[in-house]
Amino acid sequence: MRIGYYISGAGHIALILFVLFGGMFNSTPEPFEVTEVSVISGAEFEAMMAAVQPPEATTDVAVPPPPALQEAPPPAESQPDPTPPQPVQPQVTEAPPPDPVPQSAEALPPQPAEVSDAAPVLAPPPQEQVVLAPDNSSRPVPRPAERVAPEPVAAPEPDTRVADTVTEEVVPDEAAETPREEAEAGAPEEATTQIVTEATEPPSAAPTTSVRPRTRPARPEPVAEAPREQPTPQPAPQQPAVQQPSTSDAVNDALRQALEGAAPATPTPAGQSGPPMTSGERDALRVAVQQCWNVGSLSSEALRTTVVVAVSMSEDGRPMNETLRMLSYDGGSEAAARQAFESARRAIIRCGASGFNLPRDKYAQWREIEMTFNPENMRIR
Amino acid sequence: MALLSRGIILASVLALAACTNPDRFDSAGGAGGAGGIGGIGAPGSASDPRSPLYFQQTIGDRVLFPVDQSSITPQYQAVLDGQAQWLMTNTDYVAIIEGHADEQGTREYNLALGARRANAVQEYLISRGVASSRLRVISYGKERPIELCSDEACYSQNRRAVTVISAGLSG
Amino acid sequence: MTRVLTLLAALVVLAMPAAAQTGPLRIEITEGVIEPLPFANPDFVAENAAAAELARAISRVVAEDLTGTGLFREIPSNAFISQITSFNSPVQFADWRAINAQALISGAVSVGGDGSIAVKFRLYDVFAGQELGDGLQFNGTQAGWRRMAHKVADAVYSRITGEGGYFDSRVVYVAETGPKDDRRKRLAIMDYDGANVQYLTDSNAIVLAPRFSPTGDRILFTSYESGFPRIYVMDVASVGRRALPTQEGTMSFAPRFAPDGNTVVYSLTTGGNTDIYRMDINSGATTRLTSTPSIETAPSFSPDGSRIVFESDRSGTQQLYIMSANGGEPQRISFGQGRYGTPVWSPRGDLIAFTKQSKGRFHIGVMRTDGSEERLLTASFLDEGPTWSPNGRVIMFTRETQGESGAASLYSVDISGRNLKQIRTEGGASDPAWSPLQR
Numbered sequence: 001m002r003i004g005y006y007i008s009g010a011g012h013i014a015l016i017l018f019v020l021f022g023g024m025f026n027s028t029p030e031p032f033e034v035t036e037v038s039v040i041s042g043a044e045f046e047a048m049m050a051a052v053q054p055p056e057a058t059t060d061v062a063v064p065p066p067p068a069l070q071e072a073p074p075p076a077e078s079q080p081d082p083t084p085p086q087p088v089q090p091q092v093t094e095a096p097p098p099d100p101v102p103q104s105a106e107a108l109p110p111q112p113a114e115v116s117d118a119a120p121v122l123a124p125p126p127q128e129q130v131v132l133a134p135d136n137s138s139r140p141v142p143r144p145a146e147r148v149a150p151e152p153v154a155a156p157e158p159d160t161r162v163a164d165t166v167t168e169e170v171v172p173d174e175a176a177e178t179p180r181e182e183a184e185a186g187a188p189e190e191a192t193t194q195i196v197t198e199a200t201e202p203p204s205a206a207p208t209t210s211v212r213p214r215t216r217p218a219r220p221e222p223v224a225e226a227p228r229e230q231p232t233p234q235p236a237p238q239q240p241a242v243q244q245p246s247t248s249d250a251v252n253d254a255l256r257q258a259l260e261g262a263a264p265a266t267p268t269p270a271g272q273s274g275p276p277m278t279s280g281e282r283d284a285l286r287v288a289v290q291q292c293w294n295v296g297s298l299s300s301e302a303l304r305t306t307v308v309v310a311v312s313m314s315e316d317g318r319p320m321n322e323t324l325r326m327l328s329y330d331g332g333s334e335a336a337a338r339q340a341f342e343s344a345r346r347a348i349i350r351c352g353a354s355g356f357n358l359p360r361d362k363y364a365q366w367r368e369i370e371m372t373f374n375p376e377n378m379r380i381r
Numbered sequence: 382m383a384l385l386s387r388g389i390i391l392a393s394v395l396a397l398a399a400c401t402n403p404d405r406f407d408s409a410g411g412a413g414g415a416g417g418i419g420g421i422g423a424p425g426s427a428s429d430p431r432s433p434l435y436f437q438q439t440i441g442d443r444v445l446f447p448v449d450q451s452s453i454t455p456q457y458q459a460v461l462d463g464q465a466q467w468l469m470t471n472t473d474y475v476a477i478i479e480g481h482a483d484e485q486g487t488r489e490y491n492l493a494l495g496a497r498r499a500n501a502v503q504e505y506l507i508s509r510g511v512a513s514s515r516l517r518v519i520s521y522g523k524e525r526p527i528e529l530c531s532d533e534a535c536y537s538q539n540r541r542a543v544t545v546i547s548a549g550l551s552g
Numbered sequence: 553m554t555r556v557l558t559l560l561a562a563l564v565v566l567a568m569p570a571a572a573q574t575g576p577l578r579i580e581i582t583e584g585v586i587e588p589l590p591f592a593n594p595d596f597v598a599e600n601a602a603a604a605e606l607a608r609a610i611s612r613v614v615a616e617d618l619t620g621t622g623l624f625r626e627i628p629s630n631a632f633i634s635q636i637t638s639f640n641s642p643v644q645f646a647d648w649r650a651i652n653a654q655a656l657i658s659g660a661v662s663v664g665g666d667g668s669i670a671v672k673f674r675l676y677d678v679f680a681g682q683e684l685g686d687g688l689q690f691n692g693t694q695a696g697w698r699r700m701a702h703k704v705a706d707a708v709y710s711r712i713t714g715e716g717g718y719f720d721s722r723v724v725y726v727a728e729t730g731p732k733d734d735r736r737k738r739l740a741i742m743d744y745d746g747a748n749v750q751y752l753t754d755s756n757a758i759v760l761a762p763r764f765s766p767t768g769d770r771i772l773f774t775s776y777e778s779g780f781p782r783i784y785v786m787d788v789a790s791v792g793r794r795a796l797p798t799q800e801g802t803m804s805f806a807p808r809f810a811p812d813g814n815t816v817v818y819s820l821t822t823g824g825n826t827d828i829y830r831m832d833i834n835s836g837a838t839t840r841l842t843s844t845p846s847i848e849t850a851p852s853f854s855p856d857g858s859r860i861v862f863e864s865d866r867s868g869t870q871q872l873y874i875m876s877a878n879g880g881e882p883q884r885i886s887f888g889q890g891r892y893g894t895p896v897w898s899p900r901g902d903l904i905a906f907t908k909q910s911k912g913r914f915h916i917g918v919m920r921t922d923g924s925e926e927r928l929l930t931a932s933f934l935d936e937g938p939t940w941s942p943n944g945r946v947i948m949f950t951r952e953t954q955g956e957s958g959a960a961s962l963y964s965v966d967i968s969g970r971n972l973k974q975i976r977t978e979g980g981a982s983d984p985a986w987s988p989l990q991r
Contacts, residue, residue, distance in 0.1 A: 147587040197969025199915050199928035277577065286579050293584030297623040299715035300945075300967075310576065321680065339714030342677060342684070346654055347584070349679040353649075368576035377582050451824075484952070487893040487907050487936050488760060488983070489806045489819065490863065490870055492781065493826035493847040496803060500824020519780055520803060520821070524758050529732045531933070531954035 277365050284357055289371065292351035295343060295378045302339040305332030306374045309344045315363050317355035319348050327370065344373040433474070433546040436467050443543045444502055448485075448536075451497035453505055461502060464544055465509035478502045479543045480520040483536035488522060495520030498542040506544075588625035589654050589712065591618065592678075594636045595629075596659035596671070603669070606694070607661040610671060610701040614657065617705035617719040620745065621946075622971030624712075627653050639672065648678040655684070657708055668693060671700045675708050684711045698747055699990070706989070718941040719744060722987040723948065724762040724771050727751065728960055728980030735980075739773060741788070744941075744986065746976045752791055761937070761983045765809045768987040772807040772816060783807045783818055785833065797836040804829075810853045810877070817841070817851040817860060828862055830877075841879035850894045853877065854901060854921075861885075861895040861904055861921075872906060874921065885923030894937050897921075898944040899988075903967070905938035905947050916949050918967055929969040937982070942989045948975065950982040 295303060307330075312323040324345050329337035348371070358366050427434040436442060440463040444453060453461060468476065480499030482491035499518035507513050528535035593615045598607040618624040634647040639660035648656050659673035672689035676682065688707055690700045699720055706717030727740040727749075736755035739762055742748055753759055757777035764771060771786045778795070781803045786793035796816070798804050807818040810830075817830045828841045828848045842848040846866035853860055854877075861874045867884070870891040875882035886892040890910030897904055901921075908915040908928065914935040919926040934952040941948070945967060951974075952960040960982040962975040975981070 147585060197927075197929050198965075198972055199917070199931040199969065282577070282579055285577075286581060289579075289581050290583045291585065293581055294587055294589060295584045296586035297589040297713050299713045302714045324680075336714050339712070342680070342712075344581075346677070346679050347581075350652075350654070366577045370576045370578045372578070372580040373584075374580055374582045375584065378584050378586065484934065484958075485912075486909070487850070487863075487870075489849040490847060490865075490893050492803070492805055493819065493821060493849050496821040496826060497824045497847070504824075517801065518824070521758075524735070524760075526733055529956035529958075531958065 275362060277359070277362055281359055281362075285366075285369075288351050288356050289347050293343065293347035293373065295375050298339055298343055298375070299336060300379070301332045301336040302343075303375045303379050305336045305340045306330045306372060306376070307337055307340045307344055308370055308372050309341060309348065310368065310370050311348055312368055313356075313358070313363075313366055315360065317352075317358045317360075319352040319356075319369075321349050324348060340373065340375070344371065347373075430467075431471055433548070436464070436471075436544075436546050440464055440467055442545070443541045444498075445537060446498055446540045446542070448483075448540070449494070451494065451501045453501055458505070461505045462509060465506050465511050468506065468511045468515065468546075469509075474546050474548055475515045476506075476517075477545045477547070478506075478516060478518045479525075479545060480518065481525060481539055481541050481543070482523050483539040484523045484526060484531070485536060486523065491522035492520050493522075495522045495542075498540075502542040502544065588619075588623055590625045590627050590652055591655040591657065592627045592629075592632065592648055592651070592653035593618075593657045594632065596661050596673070597636060597639050599639070599660050599662035602663040603661040606663065606669060606697055607659075610661055610697060610704070611657075611659060613698055613701035614659070614673075614705045614708070616745070617702060618708060620973075621709065622966055623709075624655075627651055639674075643676055645676070645678055645681045648676075653678050655708070655712060657704075659704065663694070669697060669700070671697075671704060673704050673707070675711055698743065702743075715945065716943040716989065718943045718946060718986075718989065720990050721942050722768070722990070723939075723962075723975075723984050724752075724764060724987070725962060725977075725984040726759055726762065726982045727977070728982055729755070732956065732958055737982075739771070739786075740981075741771075742977070749978065752786065752788075761806065761985075763808050763985045764987045766811050766813045766988065768990065770809075770813075771985075772809060774805040774807065781805045783816070785816075796831060796833065806849050806851065808852055811855060811857040817853065819849040819851070828860070839879070841875065842882075852896045854897050855899055856901065861897055863893045863895060870909075872904070872923070885919070885921070886926075887923060888926055896938050896940060898940050899942060900944035903944070905940060907936040907938065907949075916947060916965065918947070927969065929965050929967070930963070930972060935963075937984070939984050939986045941986055948984045948986055950984065952982070 308327040310323070310325055310327050311319045314320055326337065326341040326344075329340065332340070426432060427438045429435055430439075441460040442464070444457040444460060446452075447454075468474065478499040480495030480497065480502075482494045482498075486494065496518065499520055503513075503516050503518050506516060523539075526535070526539045527541075528538040593611055596607040596611045598604040615626050619626050631651045632647075633650055634644045636643075636658045639658060643656065643658065654677070656676040656678050657673055658676070659671065662670050664670065668691060670689055670691050672687055674687045675684045677684050685707070688704075690703050692700050702717075702719035702721075705719045709715075709717040709719070721744045722741055723744055724739065724741045726737045728735055728737055730736045737759050738755040739752035739759050741750050741752060752771070753775070757775050759776075760774040760781075762771045762773035769788055771788060773784055773786065774781050775784055776782075782798055783796045783804045784793045785796060796804070796807075798820075799822070801822065803821040804818055805821075807816050809816060814833055815830055816833050817828060819826050820829045825845055826847045826849055827843055828851050829838050830841055831838045841851075841860070842862075842864070844864070844866055846864055847870075848862055848864045848866075851860045851862040858877055859874050860877055861872060862882075863870050864873050864882070865871070870893045871884055872886040872892045872895045873882035873884050885904070886906070888908070888910075890908050892906050892908050894907045895904050896906070898918075903918045904921055905916065905918050908917050913931050914933065915928040916930045916935050916938050917926055917928040929947065930949070930951075932951055933954040934950075936950050936952075938947045938949045940946075941964075946964050947967060948962055948964040950960050951963045952958055959980045962977060962981045962984050963972060964975060965972045975984075
């Protein structure tokens with residue numbers, strides 16, 4: 001109470017002085033008068049100026065220019081880089097090339113005309129309709145978690161270590177060099193299926209009006225599912241089975257030629273291709289890659305960019321990393337496509353490191369893989 | 382002239398500053414109390430009908446408003462009638478009308494809303510014959526609450542327009 | 553004929569998967585995960601003894617910048633298998649891969665004889681075994697070491713995410729002390745992460761809502777120092793300031809620069825009515841942009857300077873409107889339940905951030921410029937006054953707690969709604985405004 005009095009008293013004295021000597025309400029105030037802030041103590045001011053100045057190179061000659069962005073080929077770059085024996089990994093790119101062109105340039109030939117995958121690929125319907133918590137929803141309200149994944153993952157047991165990938169008890173290789181924490185059987189990190197913002201956390205506070213109009217083109221959901229199911233050699237050949245392959249090949253070839261103006265690159269003789277992949281086998285591969293496809297650090301433009309990535313596989317189901325390349329991209333700039341490709345590349349390499357679970361007897365079917373990474377569903381969740 | 386206006390401002394600023402924390406001296410809150418400081422050197426007590434203290438405590442220096450409103454309710458028209466009468470009688474005084482808002486609003490909007498409230502009071506007083514040259518308005522938005530809780534009980538006291546009397550116009 | 557075509561089309565559809573098997577196997581990945589990208593950031597190499605402490609400090613700031621975005625997760629150094637002891641020695645990718653470091657930053661710091669410092673770094677995509685971009689070096693003064701760290705982090709951020717960074721930026725805000733009914737306010741400026749606080753005014757007069765100029769060299773703000781709210785412009789470097797011209801008997805507030813840096817839009821109240829005006833800051837010439845009996849305030853320019861978004865209660869409650877930069881008939885863009893205020897156009901131009909009041913709570917939200925795709929990012933007793941990071945990815949705002957001891961502080965949130973966190977400031981803080989990236 002007394003403190004308040006003192007503050008008040010001091011304030012009033014200051015006000016009196018200010019009004020008497022401050023020249024407030026001069027009938028003709030100078031409209032463009034520039035005043036220094038002298039009310040700050042000298043020491044404060046010094047400190048402020050000292051702190052302000054260094055970065056503000058424009059106003060002080062004594063201060064060297066602000067950190068100049070300069071390409072710095074560090075001295076050692078000219079020296080031959082003594083690349084030590086490094087097994088397996090191709091070290092082509094390790095020595096920083098004097099070449100300013102980004103290394104991935106070869107992977108980015110602009111191919112605007114390439115539409116090979118755009119048409120045939122029908123996106124499967126989203127596995128779940130993601131809507132920001134409508135308040136009449138009876139769905140369980142997702143809890144916030146640092147990770148957003150297609151499948152919700154419950155919080156691990158208290159003493160389970162969170163691993164970056166779901167690891168089996170037996171780690172095939174790398175086990176020797178893997179540090180303890182990674183070698184232990186890891187539970188997948190806790191994940192939620194959508195971003196839970198503070199605004200959506202308490203069900204009662206769910207935004208009533210943010211029915212996000214996701215203006216997505218109407219998607220023919222039933223149709224989309226159809227082609228995926230159809231190819232599987234399910235014992236239901238209602239159509240004349242004989243007719244299908246030939247006609248479809250013909251039609252498809254025609255279509256392909258019309259679209260690409262060229263013959264397919266790697267024609268595998270039908271006789272050697274073995275039985276086709278089942279949808280289950282394809283899905284297993286898709287799911288495996290999805291687990292490692294982290295779009296969390298992508299810019300919003302990169303999240304609008306679909307990239308098609310090609311990779312050659314070795315017979316043990318591992319991607320041959322040096323063959324990874326971007327075939328085409330759609331929806332964003334080249335720079336955005338590069339980031340999108342890099343995240344796709346990481347996904348394939350990371351989750352393929354111990355080999356994808358692919359049927360060996362159908363190697364011819366998956367020797368070459370083209371993956372379309374379409375982040376549309378991942379934009380806002 | 383310059384000296385004169387300084388005097389006016391000094392007085393008004395004093396009164397105004399005191400108004401920012403009347404609660405410290407009057408735990409009952411509501412109207413009154415601010416005169417304790419504003420009255421440094423000011424003659425008269427609350428019983429002296431010519432004193433600012435009388436204006437503040439007996440007539441009532443403030444008008445309260447419903448949420449988001451700036452029109453004067455009948456209850457406060459009587460208060461403002463009293464204010465107008467006092468100002469007409471005591472022509473030595475001028476007034477600054479402060480408009481305030483509760484904290485339930487964005488800063489900019491509340492500034493504008495406070496200005497509306499202060500203006501509503503000013504217009505009422507003018508309509509009752511007070512010369513417009515004796516009245517000024519200012520809005521503090523939600524910057525200067527007098528009640529601190531975050532309930533309607535406090536909000537209703539903070540949605541106010543306060544007529545702050547200052548002496549000085551003696552000649 | 554039509555039937556034949558239909559049949560043909562059907563066959564094409566049926567044939568697709570079969571056809572795929574004659575070429576490469578084609579799959580589409582439409583679901584992924586959103587999680588922080590794990591990176592390793594070994595302490596930068598000190599290239600001479602004088603740089604030892606600095607090297608460690610700089611790598612810490614780089615790591616804090618990156619993890620602070622919520623997009624990256626740092627792998628603790630005790631998990632490292634190999635160390636970086638020289639900036640130019642080759643990287644043992646297998647060692648970093650084994651601990652699941654997806655990005656690796658290697659850096660070095662040296663102190664020159666004149667006290668200047670050089671900071672250089674390289675960024676690696678560990679799994680691809682490649683360098684991401686070229687090595688970069690920054691030269692500067694020792695006093696500016698934090699800025700150099702922020703520069704490194706900006707470059708890393710931008711190379712991985714594909715969008716500009718925001719670490720080498722500052723925030724001007726209102727520092728608050730004292731109880732609610734006797735709150736003292738003064739202008740302050742700090743680095744975006746809360747470091748290097750400096751006070752720009754004393755606390756004798758209420759100051760409100762500072763705003764940076766497009767180049768970050770000047771600040772507009774509202775002050776009561778004349779007794780009435782008036783707009784001032786301050787030069788950040790010299791801290792000198794002047795009041796913008798005004799008319800007796802009016803109040804002016806809610807100023808904001810146009811992208812040209814010479815025009816200011818603001819609210820002016822006269823006769824109890826608040827409208828939006830623009831002023832040429834050099835000549836003082838003003839133009840009135842709205843003229844209705846309702847409250848029009850909180851104007852904000854589109855990044856191209858052609859349009860202004862603002863709030864108005866002409867419909868009966870606060871809602872958002874967009875008009876031409878020259879005035880004219882505005883279009884209402886907010887139609888949800890509740891009240892919308894303090895709209896701010898994003899630097900990318902595609903979104904508008906706002907404060908929303910609904911059912912007794914306050915939210916920070918974003919919507920597209922046509923009002924669609926509204927998303928609420930926060931909810932609390934009182935959130936208000938969003939400001940955009942220079943890259944349009946993060947929003948900072950004021951959060952005030954309720955009750956007699958209520959106090960304000962600064963928070964930031966990613967536009968996805970994730971990574972909500974408090975910015976540490978000494979004492980209370982409100983009305984943040986984010987600067988552009990420094991040069």
